[in-house]
Amino acid sequence: MSDFWIHPSLVLFAGAAVLPLLRVKERKVWLLAVPAVVLALVLTMATGQFGSVAFLDWTLVFGRVDALSRVFAIIMALMCLIGSLYALKVEDTGQHVAAWTYVGGSLGVIFAGDLLVVFLFWELMAVSSVFLIWARRTPESLGAGFRYLLVHTFGGLALLAGIVLYGTAQGGEFTFEAFSTVDPGLGVWLILIGILLNAAVPPLHAWLPDAYPAATFSGSVFLSAFTTKTAVYALCRGFAGFEILIVLGVIMALYGVIYAFLVNDPRRLLAYHIVSQVGFMVAGVGIGTAMAINGAVAHAFAHILYKGLLFMGCGTVLFMTGRSKFTELGGLYAKMPWTMFFTLIGALSISAVPLFSGFVSKSMTIAAGYEAHHYWAAFLLMLVSVGTFVSINLKLVYYIWFGERRADEETWKRAADPGWNMTAAMGMTAFLCFFIGIFPASLYNLLPHAVDYRPFTSYHLSETLQLLAFAALGFYLLRKKLAPKAAASLDLDWFYRVGGRGFAWVARTPLQAVDRFWSGLHEKGGFLPLMRSALGVGRFDNGVIDGAVDGTAHAVRVLGHRLRPLQRGSLQQSLTLAFAALAVLLFMFYLLA
C-alpha cells in the first residue's frame, strides 16, 4: 500500500455487519451515517493507486482511483445514501444488509485495478442483490430471484473464462485497462459477454424486466442503479471504440422503448426504460471518442438519479396502495400530489426536457454520434427519445396520476403521500435532477475528459422542443390506442421459463418412462434372478453347509457322550494316575535298558 486508504466497500461491509445488532432508533441513524461517510470518502479521495495486495503470483489492486472511477463512485455513493434514506423505515434488516453489500460490490468493481478483483466483486453483486428480490417473499419474486441468479451465474462464468483466457494470453497479467480493438481474442470477447449480460444488452437482457418489478418497493430503487451502471463503467474502462457496441446500443435503446409500450406494470415499464437508456451509454462507448465517453458517463450519472427517482415514485405507489398495475390505478394525483410531482420531475429528466438532467447528458452521446459520422445511430437514438417521452412522460404519468380512475375503493382509501423519509429521498433526487439540468457544469466537471459541449444552443433547444412537443401531439391523438391492457408481454425469458417447463416435462414424462422401464428391466432381469439365486444359496446353506456343520457337531457330541464314562472323577485324581502311569513306564524303561 503506497498510502493510507480506506476502501469505501469495507466501510459498507462493516456497517452492514453491525446493522443487525442495533436497536430500531440506532439503526435509523446508522442507516444514514454509514452511506454519508462513504460519500464523504469518495468525494475527498485523492487519485492514485492504493490497496495493492500480494496474492500467489499476482498483485491484486483494490484501489485504482482516477477520473473515471471517481465519477462512478460518487454517483454510486450518492445513490446509496438516497436509497438508504428512502428505505429508512423498512424493518427487514436483511434488506439493508443486502443493499449495502450490493453497493459495496459495485464500488469494489469500480475501484478494481485488475480483472481478478473485478470478478470477485462482480459475483458479490449478483449474490447480494438477489436478496432484494427474494425479500418480497412472494412466489413470483422467489422464481424471478432464482432466474436472476442462474442468468448471472452464466454471465459470471463467461466473465471468469474470459479473464483466465485473457490473463494467460498476457503471460499472467490481469490488469484491467482498455482492451485492444484489433483482434481482441476469445478471452476479451468472453469478458465482453459477461459485462453485456449485466448491462442487459439483448439478447442477454430479459433477466432485468423479469427481476426488477419482482423486487421489494425499496429494493428495486437500489437494483435500478448499480448492476447495469457498473457494467457501463466496465465498458467505458475496457471497451471504448468497439464498434459493435454502437449497433448493440442502438438495438437495445429501440428494443427497450418499444417493449415499454406493451407492459402493464409501471416498474416493468421502468425496467424496459433502463434497457433503453443504457443503450445510449453502450452506443456512446462504441463510438469511443472523448465526447462519446463523456456522454456515456454523464448519462449514467443522470440516469441513476432520474431512474432512482422514478422507481421511488412507482415504489411509493406500490407501498401505499399495494397495487402495481396501470389497470388498477389512475387519477392518483388527488391523493398523492407530492409523489406525482417528484415522479413528474423524473419523467421530464429521462425525456431530456430542457432544464432537466437528461437534456444535458443524453444529447452529448447523440452529438458525439453525429460528430463521428454515425448518422444512422444518432437519428435512431433521436427516435428513441420520442418513444421515451411518449411512454414514460405520458403513459406512466398519465395512467397512474391522471386519466380515468381505475382503482377500487379500498385502494383509493389507502392512497396517500408517504412518510417523511420517502418524501425527502424523492425531493432530494428531484432537486438534483433539476440542479444538473440548469447547472450542467456541476456534472461536466466530474467527467473523465475535458468537456467541449454546450447543451443550451438555440438549435439544440429548437430541435428538442419540436421533437418532444410533436411527440406529445402524437400521444394525444393515439392515447386511446395506448390505454393499458391487462396482459403479460413475452420476452426472451420465455425461452428459459418455458424451456424450464419443457425440462420439467422431459423429466416427468420421457425420463420417468425410461426410469420405469429400466426399473422393470432391473426387477425382471436382475432382481428376481438374484432373489432366486439367493434362495438357492440359502437352501444350499441350510441343507449342505448347515447339515455338514450340524452333523459334525452332532457326531462330536455323540462321541463326547460315549467317552464321558471313561472319565474318572476329579482332575487331581486323573493327574495322579497319569503321573503314576508315567512313573511305571519310566521305571520299566530303566529296568529294561
Place this chain on the structure above:
Amino acid sequence: MTLLRIIESLRARSGILLKAGIGILVLLVVLDALPFVVDKADAHTAAERIPGFWAVYGLAGCFLLVWLAKILGALGIQKREDFYDE
C-alpha cells in the same frame, strides 16, 4: 394543499391548455424557420436545416413506434396475464 389546487385549476382549464398547446406547436415550427432565432449552423445534416424537420420527425416517430409496438403485441408477444402461472 397548494399543489393540488394548482393541478385542479389547470384541469379545470383543459380547453385553454389545449389551445395553448396548439399555439406552442405552431410557434415552435415558426421559430425554427427564423434564422436569427435558431442558428442552423449547429445542424449536422442537410435534412435538419428544413424548418420543422424535428417536428415531423417527432410526430412520425411517435406513430411509427406505437405502430411497431402494436404489431409486436398482435404477433403474439402479448398474452393473458397468468401466462406464466400455470
